[in-house]
Structures are given as structure tokens and as C-alpha cells.
Amino acid sequence: MNPQNTQQDPAPSLLRATGATYFPIALVARLPFAMMVVGVLSLVVASRGSLAFGGLSSAVVGLGSACVGPLLGAAADRFGQRRVLLASGAVSASALGVMAAVAYSSLPDVAVLAVAFVIGASAPQVAPMSRTRLVQLIAMRIAPERRSRTFNSTMAYESAADEVVFIVGPFAVGVIGTFFDPWAPVVAAAVLTAVFVTAFALHPTARAAHTAHASRERPGPARDLLAPALVTVVVGTLGVGLFFGAMLTSLTAFMDARGEAASAGLVYGFMGIGSAALALSMALFPAWFTLRARWLVFAGVMVLGTAALGLVGSVAAMCVVLALLGLGIGPTLVTLYSLGSTRSPRGRAATVMTSLGSAIIVGQSIASVVTGTVAESYGASTALLLPVAAAGIVFAAGLVNAALGVPDAPGAEGPEGPVPAEAPHLVG
Numbered sequence: 001m002n003p004q005n006t007q008q009d010p011a012p013s014l015l016r017a018t019g020a021t022y023f024p025i026a027l028v029a030r031l032p033f034a035m036m037v038v039g040v041l042s043l044v045v046a047s048r049g050s051l052a053f054g055g056l057s058s059a060v061v062g063l064g065s066a067c068v069g070p071l072l073g074a075a076a077d078r079f080g081q082r083r084v085l086l087a088s089g090a091v092s093a094s095a096l097g098v099m100a101a102v103a104y105s106s107l108p109d110v111a112v113l114a115v116a117f118v119i120g121a122s123a124p125q126v127a128p129m130s131r132t133r134l135v136q137l138i139a140m141r142i143a144p145e146r147r148s149r150t151f152n153s154t155m156a157y158e159s160a161a162d163e164v165v166f167i168v169g170p171f172a173v174g175v176i177g178t179f180f181d182p183w184a185p186v187v188a189a190a191v192l193t194a195v196f197v198t199a200f201a202l203h204p205t206a207r208a209a210h211t212a213h214a215s216r217e218r219p220g221p222a223r224d225l226l227a228p229a230l231v232t233v234v235v236g237t238l239g240v241g242l243f244f245g246a247m248l249t250s251l252t253a254f255m256d257a258r259g260e261a262a263s264a265g266l267v268y269g270f271m272g273i274g275s276a277a278l279a280l281s282m283a284l285f286p287a288w289f290t291l292r293a294r295w296l297v298f299a300g301v302m303v304l305g306t307a308a309l310g311l312v313g314s315v316a317a318m319c320v321v322l323a324l325l326g327l328g329i330g331p332t333l334v335t336l337y338s339l340g341s342t343r344s345p346r347g348r349a350a351t352v353m354t355s356l357g358s359a360i361i362v363g364q365s366i367a368s369v370v371t372g373t374v375a376e377s378y379g380a381s382t383a384l385l386l387p388v389a390a391a392g393i394v395f396a397a398g399l400v401n402a403a404l405g406v407p408d409a410p411g412a413e414g415p416e417g418p419v420p421a422e423a424p425h426l427v428g
Helices: 002-006 015-016 022-029 032-048 051-077 080-104 110-123 126-142 146-179 184-202 204-214 222-226 229-258 262-268 270-284 291-311 313-344 349-378 384-402
Strands: none
Touching: 015 022, 022 032, 022 051, 022 080, 022 126, 022 184, 022 204, 032 051, 032 080, 032 110, 032 146, 032 184, 032 349, 051 080, 051 126, 051 349, 080 110, 080 126, 080 184, 080 204, 110 229, 110 262, 110 270, 126 146, 126 184, 126 204, 126 222, 126 349, 146 184, 146 270, 146 313, 184 291, 222 229, 222 270, 222 349, 229 270, 229 291, 229 349, 229 384, 262 270, 270 313, 291 313, 291 384, 313 349, 349 384
């Protein structure tokens, strides 16, 4: 594909540019990433009989993602997404299958931890690579006057998709594990990886995005990845991951205290209702409602919502509070990924996006372990304080971001220059 030709013949919409199959494939392909932490936790607890070791194993999954995830992004920036995704997908599917066997074997615990690290390290970074791919396609295939609006709505959709997946993933693990066996969710994640990550890697948009990347000037220096404005976004995203882990684990303890632990995933799903709806509607927000302001407003909603958790005394009330919490978490995630995209150094968009994705998994893993320990030692009411702390981290990072005074949208990278991110519009 010649980028210049595509610029002369712009697509009428992003959906037309990607093809009808792209978004369904990309949505399902990111599901294993959201299943692996909870899936490993459930499997190891069931097979080894230790909640503490299960928590440690899931934390090692997060450690693997933290250590290697950004390197996969850097490799994609250099060699293209297709090769990186095919390789990581093959290793990830194999590691998930091996975990199902090793967990129930007589091998020592260190073998379980080793496989857990490989699972995290090889996890295909579908969500961040999808964002990178779409931003590049917007710059290549969308008319200049429509790029800003299309970018804004695309970031809203991608973040809403992430939010749905990170809620559906743990729910799917619970349902599959309940109806089959604890090993079944991990095997299901392996099958999804083998089928849908491969399909995502082989999709024509991967080659188009790599063509755009190859046509650009030399990537910016690696030290630009440590710019305060970008590090602040990573910290905010880490806080979101901490919130996911703390919220699900403390909710499980809350439900277990009422003899309904099996329904925790279903109740957790209430958070996704408002979250996905408001995340998608962010494409309609006025340009004067800046990304800096959105971060503070919606992180503030998270803080207020989590503070209300201490007042909850019934499952029905918990459902209401979770639905309200969703109004904060979804838009916050959209804002963080939008800022991450627009602040990416030239030629390093995939590195930044995978760093943000890894930050969520790391936060989720750490918070799951800590919250589980607190719940066992001090009870569900104390564990429900930890989501408040996680929301506070997100809000504090937003305050730092505002204090830095960095413009919202210096421009998302593309072969034809910046793709600003202020004006609202529906996708395409």
C-alpha cells in the first residue's frame, strides 16, 4: 500500500478504511489479556489449595507484563505489529495451555511461577496496538478536516471496549470455571489467543499501519518516553489498574460475607453499564471541556463513588454504587489513553500504548494480592477502603498533570503530521 495514494483517496469513514471485520476481531482478541490474571489466580488457588500462592502467581503474571510488555511495543514500532503479534500469540497460547497442566502436576511451586511469568511476558498487546494502528490509519485514510473528530471518537470507542473487556474477562472466568473446571478459563483464553490474536495480526490493517510507520523519519529518542507529562499519564493508568484489582477483590469479599461469592462477577458487571455508555458519549463533549479538566472531573467521580462503598449494606445498594462508579472510570480511561496517544514521541506510539496497557495489568495484579490479604485479615469492610486509595492515586496524578500545564493535544503522530484530539464527533 502506498500511503500517498491513500491520502489522495480518503475513506469516507474509519470503518470503511479498516473493513467490517476489524472491530469485532480486535474486541475479542483483547479478551485473553483481561482473563489471564483472574484465570491464573482461580486456577492456582483450586489446584494448589493456597490463596496466598494464587495471589503471588497472579502478581507474577503482572510482573511479566510489566517487564516485557513495553519491549513488545518497541519491537512493533521497529519491526511491525504482524511479526510481533504472531510470535507473542504463539508463546502466550502455549504458556496458558502449559499452566493448565503444570498447576495440577507434582512440579514445585517455582514451576508455576515461571509459567505465570511467561504468560504475562508473552501476552499479546492487542488493545494498545489497535489504538496505534487506528491512529495511523486515521492519518493515512481520513480527510484532514475529519481527522480530529474521528480520532476523538476512536479513542472513546477503544477505551469503552477496554472497559467492557476488563469487566467481561473476570466474569467469563467465573462462569466458565463454575460450569466446567478451574482449568477451563485458562484453556479458553489459550484458544481465543490462538484464533483471534492470529486473525488480528493477519488483518490487512497491520500491513497498512507498518507501511505508515516505515515511511516516517527516525523515531524520537528513548529518553522522551520519560518526559514528566507522559510518566504522569502512566501513573494515572496504573491507578486505574489498581482500582480494577482492588474493586473486584474487595467486592468478592463483600459478596462472600453474604454467602454469594459466585455472583461477584455478575454484580461487578453493573460498573460496566455506565462506564461504557459514558465513555462512548465522550466523543460528543465540547472542545472547551479539555482533557486535563476531564481527568480531574471523572477521577473526582471515582473518588466520591469509592467513598460511598463504606456506606453500602446490601447487594442492591452495591449495584447502584458500582453503576455510578462506572460513570467515572470509563471517561477517565478514555482521557488517559487519549493523552498517551497525543503525547507519544514520534515513532514510539506502540511503546507508549503497551506501557499503558501493562500499567493496568500490573496495577490489577498488585491490588488483587494486597486486597485479598487485607480481606482475609481484616474483613470486607476494610478491603473496600482500598478502591478509595486507588481512585485517589488517579486523582492525584490528574492534579500533577494539570500543574505541569502541558497542552492537551500536541498532536497524535501520523505520516502526514499531527492528528489533534479536541473536536467531538461520532466514529468516522
